[in-house]
Amino acid sequence: MKRFSGGRTKQRPQLGRDFNRLWWAMAVSAIGDGATIAAAPLLATRLTDDPRLIGAASVAVTVPFVLFGIPMGLLIDRVDIRATMVRVDLARAVILAVLAVGILGGWGGLPLLYTCMFLLGVGEVFSRNAAQTFLPFIAPKSGLTTANARVMAVEEAGTGFVGPLVGAVLFGVAVALPFGLDAATFLVSAVLISRIRRSRPPGARPDRTGMLSEMMAGAKWLWRHHLLRTLALLSCLINLAGNAMLAVLVVHTVKVLHLSPFGYGVLLSCQAAGAVLASRFAPRLIDRLGREGALVATVALIATSEAVLATVPSAYAAGAALALFACGTVTWNVVAVVLRQTLVPEHLLGRANSVYRLIAWGGLPIGAAAGGIVAAEAGTAAVFGAGAAVMAVIALGLLEGARRRWITRAVQETTPPCD
Known part of the structure; x- marks a missing residue:
């Protein structure tokens, strides 16, 4: 079971040129995405001061995960992932150009x-799942955790640190600039992905016995x-x-913390800094x-983070x-991604990932909508306080499961059939 623990990251496995190309493609597009993440809610605040309408932008970009999760998983298991990722990046570049x-x-x-946020969300449904499905085919299994x-x-450095700072600055110069930048980064990403040499082996493709049965498998x-x-x-x-919190963060930043658009970008960069630090030390x-x-x-x-936001009005x-x-x-x-990549059979990985995301990401649009409604009625602190309460209940349940070593036992029971 050591392959799940992250202990092998100390050996710094060589992940190969194809992984490096995918990594750079995701790095470049993540910066553009970060600019849009910062600019979209700022644009919404210029068009309306209603927290519900501002939160609707987050709903639009996340609801495709509910609508198209399972069909996208089937698509990923049936197509050339590399070529389709290139096409999706090109399509997203066009969408952002139209918005600009x-x-x-x-x-x-x-x-x-x-409309543009919705279409970008559709592309994100495919690309996020495709990247996770593609990764085991271009990186050694011993290096999956790394x-x-x-x-x-x-992804976090680009979408949460570099991108939002750049996006906030560009938004102050010209509102359309962050979206134009994101369009350009998708073009660069498409070129890099097109240079990846490996793709899914033919044996990993599913039998085409019927679309509905394949989706349900x-x-x-x-x-x-x-x-x-x-x-x-x-x-x-x-x-x-979490998404209820993020959907109203811009409202909290402006109305409670009294920060400028650049200050909002700095706050998002704090989130990215924590993510980068965690990605380095998470295996340990x-x-x-x-x-x-x-x-x-x-x-x-x-x-703890939600409780602090709810009770301490400090930037x-x-x-x-x-x-x-x-x-x-x-x-x-x-923890969750490596478990899926290791336990799910290769021919089902795209579809199983899509179903997992359908369930997991299904909370995103609901959270965004709920956050906007609660913030409009009771303020942003109420949104953060409710989130802290939900997290506390989950933590207590996980603590009881940890005493019973529920993950270790489940992996030991299910690993042999998956091999």
Whole structure:
């Protein structure tokens, strides 16, 4: 079971040129995504002061995970992942270019913003799942923990640190600039991915016996797997509370902390700094505490971060809280992703990943909508306080499971059939 613990990361396995190309593609596009993450809610605040309409932008970009999760998993298991990732990146570049032109032309209102965010979310459904499915084919199995940690680090650094800072600065210069930058980064990403030499072996493709039965095969496998099913349901609750917090963060930043758009970008960078730090030390933490103990610690960090945001109206405290939040989420993801990549049969990986994401990411649009409604009625502190309460309950449940070593036992019971 040592392959799950992260202990091999000390040997710094060579991950290869193909992984490096994928890593650089994700790094470049993550910077552009970070610029959009900062600029989209800022654009919404210029168009309306209603927290519900501002939060709707987050709903638009996350609801595709619910609508298209399972079909995208089937698509990933049937197509050339590398070529399709290139096409999706090109399509997202066009979408962002349209949004930038709309802003420059004076017709870039909320309807266009929502539409573009929705379409970008559709592309994200494919790309996130495809990258995780593709990774085991271009990186050695002994290096999966290291590879996933590095991918998460660069994603968080780009989307949460470099990108938001750049996006906030560019937004102050010209509202359309951050979206134009994101379009350019997707073009660069498409070129890099097109240069990856390896792809899925032919034997990993599923038998084409019927679209509905193929889509349901991943769902049935995952639902019968107690460990992964439980992690997916817990991830849904965590994402619900976390995205409710993030959806109203810009409102909290402006109305409570009285920060400028650049200050909002700095807060997001604090989140990224915590994520990068966590991605570096998560394997060591998992090795020291075990998977069960690491998950308890991550949820406790998230609960603490939400409680700080709810009770301390300080920009410095908010920055520290967001760093803690990111530390928790990244460590959780390292454990969950490596378990999926190792336990799920290769021919079902795309579909099982999509079902897992459908459950886990299904909490994102619900959380964003709920956050906007609660903030409009009771203020942002109520959103953060409710999230802290949810996380505390989950932490208590995980603590009881850790005493019973529920993950270790489940892996020992299910690993032989998966091999």
